Amino acid sequence: MADKHASQAPMAWGDDQPLVRVEGLRKSFGSLEVLKDINMWVMPGEVVTIIGASGSGKSTLLRCINLLESPDAGQVWFKDVNLTGPKTNVNALREKIGMVFQGFNLFANMNVLDNCTLAPVTLKKMSKTEAEAEAMRNLDAVGLTQFAKSPVTSLSGGQKQRVAIARALCMKPEVMLFDEPTSALDPEIVGEVLNVMRDLAAQGMTMVVVTHEMAFAKNVSDRVVFMDKGVIAEEGRPQDIFTHPQHPRTREFLARYLEDEPKEA
Amino acid sequence: MAKVDRQKGVRTSTKPPAPAGPHRDQPARKKGLGTFLREDHPYVLLGTSVLALCGIWLSMRPRSAMSFLAPYYGLEVALYWVLVAWVAVSVLALLTKILYKDDYRARSPFASEKAKPIERYLSYVVWAIVVVFFLDRAVMGFANTVSVAISSNSKPQGDDLAAVIFIVYECSGIFEAGILTTIELAVFGTVIAFFLALLLVFVRIQVPDRQDNDFVRFLKIVGSGFAKVYSTVVRGTPMMVQGLVIFFGVFSMLRDSGLSTQQANAIWSTFVAGLVVISLNSTAYMMEVLRGGIEAVDPGQLEAARSLGLSQWQAMRKVVIPQGVKNSIPALSNELVINIKDSSVLSVIGVFDLMFASNTAAGIYYTQTPVYAFAAVVYLILTYVASKLLNLLSKRLGAGSVDTTPSSN
Numbered sequence: 304m305a306d307k308h309a310s311q312a313p314m315a316w317g318d319d320q321p322l323v324r325v326e327g328l329r330k331s332f333g334s335l336e337v338l339k340d341i342n343m344w345v346m347p348g349e350v351v352t353i354i355g356a357s358g359s360g361k362s363t364l365l366r367c368i369n370l371l372e373s374p375d376a377g378q379v380w381f382k383d384v385n386l387t388g389p390k391t392n393v394n395a396l397r398e399k400i401g402m403v404f405q406g407f408n409l410f411a412n413m414n415v416l417d418n419c420t421l422a423p424v425t426l427k428k429m430s431k432t433e434a435e436a437e438a439m440r441n442l443d444a445v446g447l448t449q450f451a452k453s454p455v456t457s458l459s460g461g462q463k464q465r466v467a468i469a470r471a472l473c474m475k476p477e478v479m480l481f482d483e484p485t486s487a488l489d490p491e492i493v494g495e496v497l498n499v500m501r502d503l504a505a506q507g508m509t510m511v512v513v514t515h516e517m518a519f520a521k522n523v524s525d526r527v528v529f530m531d532k533g534v535i536a537e538e539g540r541p542q543d544i545f546t547h548p549q550h551p552r553t554r555e556f557l558a559r560y561l562e563d564e565p566k567e568a
Numbered sequence: 569m570a571k572v573d574r575q576k577g578v579r580t581s582t583k584p585p586a587p588a589g590p591h592r593d594q595p596a597r598k599k600g601l602g603t604f605l606r607e608d609h610p611y612v613l614l615g616t617s618v619l620a621l622c623g624i625w626l627s628m629r630p631r632s633a634m635s636f637l638a639p640y641y642g643l644e645v646a647l648y649w650v651l652v653a654w655v656a657v658s659v660l661a662l663l664t665k666i667l668y669k670d671d672y673r674a675r676s677p678f679a680s681e682k683a684k685p686i687e688r689y690l691s692y693v694v695w696a697i698v699v700v701f702f703l704d705r706a707v708m709g710f711a712n713t714v715s716v717a718i719s720s721n722s723k724p725q726g727d728d729l730a731a732v733i734f735i736v737y738e739c740s741g742i743f744e745a746g747i748l749t750t751i752e753l754a755v756f757g758t759v760i761a762f763f764l765a766l767l768l769v770f771v772r773i774q775v776p777d778r779q780d781n782d783f784v785r786f787l788k789i790v791g792s793g794f795a796k797v798y799s800t801v802v803r804g805t806p807m808m809v810q811g812l813v814i815f816f817g818v819f820s821m822l823r824d825s826g827l828s829t830q831q832a833n834a835i836w837s838t839f840v841a842g843l844v845v846i847s848l849n850s851t852a853y854m855m856e857v858l859r860g861g862i863e864a865v866d867p868g869q870l871e872a873a874r875s876l877g878l879s880q881w882q883a884m885r886k887v888v889i890p891q892g893v894k895n896s897i898p899a900l901s902n903e904l905v906i907n908i909k910d911s912s913v914l915s916v917i918g919v920f921d922l923m924f925a926s927n928t929a930a931g932i933y934y935t936q937t938p939v940y941a942f943a944a945v946v947y948l949i950l951t952y953v954a955s956k957l958l959n960l961l962s963k964r965l966g967a968g969s970v971d972t973t974p975s976s977n
């Protein structure tokens with residue numbers, strides 16, 4: 304896993320500095336405190352998975368990273384820019400932060416190709432043909448070029464999610480956020496989406512993945528963050544978290560997922 | 569599972585399986601009386617008999633001056649008796665059927681395979697006879713009324729149909745202008761209102777974004793508040809009152825600004841005033857329709873667009889509003905139909921629409937009911953045609969574009 308970054312060209316932003324940094328993040332919905340003082344960072348090329356029980360605030364944390372949810376307190380840094388700063392151009396920074404949703408959220412009024420080209424054409428002042436060429440490259444990477452002209456409703460869930468990934472990649476993001484990308488899928492097609500994500504990780508994409516797919520967390524991620532009731536209860540390398548969880552809540556949570564599997568898996 | 573099984577068990581035990589045997593091929597037993605009577609010859613005997621009765625009734629109506637059957641009295645009597653004979657045969661067939669009940673198919677001569685085609689051809693003859701009577705009595709009768717009415721010098725007395733034909737003919741210019749104005753008011757008013765409503769709904773749904781500075785924030789709050797108040801006021805007051813307030817309000821403003829009455833009338837004609845009123849009124853309703861359509865769009869659509877870096881405005885324009893407008897098409901087209909009808913209240917400010925034309929004609933000839941009934945028929949035709957056209961249009965829009973149904977994504 305460590306050598307997967309070796310082939311990557313050095314980045315302008317130092318490889319030893321966090322690409323995304325979350326400091327003292329707090330968020331409440333009404334009287335419900337969903338995030339309580341979250342501190343987290345993501346290094347370039349790193350794949351971080353966030354696991355935890357339902358309602359522990361995983362989605363909210365992810366949505367705070369690209370400011371779809373605005374934090375009540377604390378800061379979110381992307382490289383050396385404070386996203387939560389009052390003068391920050393959030394729209395421009397969101398171009399660098401791709402996001403994939405549980406519900407796909409493909410634009411229902413467009414076909415697959417237009418879904419992919421809308422943002423590049425609108426924001427990067429790319430010509431339509433240029434954007435389409437780039438879109439076709441990304442659709443090819445997820446194996447869906449033959450559906451380029453199809454309406455999005457004609458796709459299966461797995462295909463929709465792969466289009467959503469391709470759409471996000473068309474903006475050439477530096478980090479990708481995934482919020483339970485396979486939770487709305489039938490078990491037999493979860494694999495096709497996870498494979499695309501695995502490829503992406505192997506190419507060195509920086510990823511933050513909220514997931515209930517423990518095998519993915521264990522095998523693909525560099526670091527696992529366990530959230531419990533709005534705080535990060537425990538984090539560490541997957542082999543440590545999955546074999547020697549320190550926190551009792553982590554143990555309890557993992558026991559539910561791992562009870563059927565052999566311990567060394 | 570256990571519950572379902574138990575219910576099944578109960579059902580089978582209370583209702584034993586139907587006994588097999590001769591009863592099973594007697595469907596007439598289980599059907600109602602109506603079904604039994606209609607069986608085998610629903611149209612040929614029964615339906616045509618009803619038609620024949622209509623023909624008999626028509627033949628007993630007085631002949632008009634334009635009747636083409638008048639010279640052939642003998643033929644007419646013969647046709648009349650054919651109809652009567654047909655009804656008699658039908659009654660006979662029905663009685664036979666009731667008499668033989670379950671095995672009438674085998675025993676009734678009217679149900680035999682030989683008789684059936686004959687009955688069918690005879691029924692065509694009956695149809696033809698009824699059509700002849702219809703043409704002679706109804707169509708020629710109407711044509712005669714028309715020709716008498718329009719050649720008359722004064723309003724025909726005692727016959728409402730003749731009276732209304734006379735009046736419509738005499739006032740055809742008035743009615744033409746009125747109908748045209750009604751159509752123009754409704755169509756232009758609806759189109760203008762649609763674009764105003766698009767603008768207004770955009771203002772209405774603004775929510776302060778985290779990047780907005782205080783000025784933009786202020787504008788958004790004021791705009792959204794204005795749209796809310798506008799909608800409440802317009803939808804909460806009658807259009808007739810709005811018409812009076814706007815018409816006289818603007819008129820007196822023009823007069824106050826130093827224009828003469830003629831000049832003010834030239835600028836602020838009743839048609840312009842009516843168009844303004846109907847547009848402003850319809851805007852409020854259409855805004856609410858659009859708002860509903862836009863709010864029905866999955867919020868995930870906006871989030872996905874924002875997550876790619878699109879601004880609030882870009883995301884609304886490219887993703888949310890097109891879907892919201894599409895959601896609203898059926899209710900929006902209904903607004904045209906409503907405007908065709910509701911433009912009638914604008915006659916109160918003197919807009920020369922169909923209602924005003926009817927008022928005028930009714931006043932000239934002092935004939936109310938027939939004239940207003942005519943107006944009602946014209947409104948009905950206009951709204952019916954408009955809704956059919958709009959149906960076609962929205963079907964085409966729905967089918968022609970990429971994706972009509974909001975999906976789960």
Ligand SMILES: Nc1ncnc2c1ncn2[C@@H]1O[C@H](COP(=O)(O)OP(=O)(O)OP(=O)(O)O)[C@@H](O)[C@H]1O
Binds near residue numbers: 361363364
């Ligand atoms: N927009 C909102 N308004 C009010 N409450 C919210 C909102 N979004 C989330 N919450 C609440 O915040 C809590 C945390 O939500 P969040 O979606 O972050 O949990 P999660 O860890 O992602 O759970 P899951 O695994 O079910 O997706 C939940 O109790 C949820 O009901």
Ligand SMILES: [Mg+2]
Binds near residue numbers: 361362482
């Ligand atoms: Mg979630």
